[in-house]
Amino acid sequence: MNKDQVIAQLRALHDQEPSTQRFFSWAARRTVDRAWTSLERIAREGRVDYDSARRLGRELERMGLGRLVVGRKGHQSRMVWSFALNDIGAAARGLSTQLHPNQGIDGEDAEDGADPGGESGETSHSEHGTADHADVEHRFQLRPGRSVTFVLPSDLSQHEAERLAMFIRSLPFEAQP
Numbered sequence: 001m002n003k004d005q006v007i008a009q010l011r012a013l014h015d016q017e018p019s020t021q022r023f024f025s026w027a028a029r030r031t032v033d034r035a036w037t038s039l040e041r042i043a044r045e046g047r048v049d050y051d052s053a054r055r056l057g058r059e060l061e062r063m064g065l066g067r068l069v070v071g072r073k074g075h076q077s078r079m080v081w082s083f084a085l086n087d088i089g090a091a092a093r094g095l096s097t098q099l100h101p102n103q104g105i106d107g108e109d110a111e112d113g114a115d116p117g118g119e120s121g122e123t124s125h126s127e128h129g130t131a132d133h134a135d136v137e138h139r140f141q142l143r144p145g146r147s148v149t150f151v152l153p154s155d156l157s158q159h160e161a162e163r164l165a166m167f168i169r170s171l172p173f174e175a176q177p
Contacts, residue, residue: 057077
């Protein structure tokens, strides 16, 4: 199955029911790539029962987006992602056509939704913008295991882009050796 077919199937899956819409909306807001997501987390984010989460996992596996791993010896059943989860969510919602390989760190986020290690929690980008000026989510792979997501207006001007670039250049960073 080629990328366009996968994205078309993702969009159709997104539109099937509110639970898949909730899951993909959560996935699109991800700020830190993780290697896997437990079926319990998928069920919680989609607000569905465990069996529904497992069916969604099987469908995503059939599309080649990851591998459903059945938990054994005390480990949770989980989806091990082949592509970045926020890319999968954004593609399902029609916000992107990009599917970057998953370079996520092992494990899941803390239960409260915040990322361990001082990363910020997730915030919703799905309600930004108006009907005339929708926002577009842009993901930039900064380095392995770390991506940066920008939510910018779809009508971003050249002047605004230059101002944003100047702001980023002004941020204090350590000099590279």
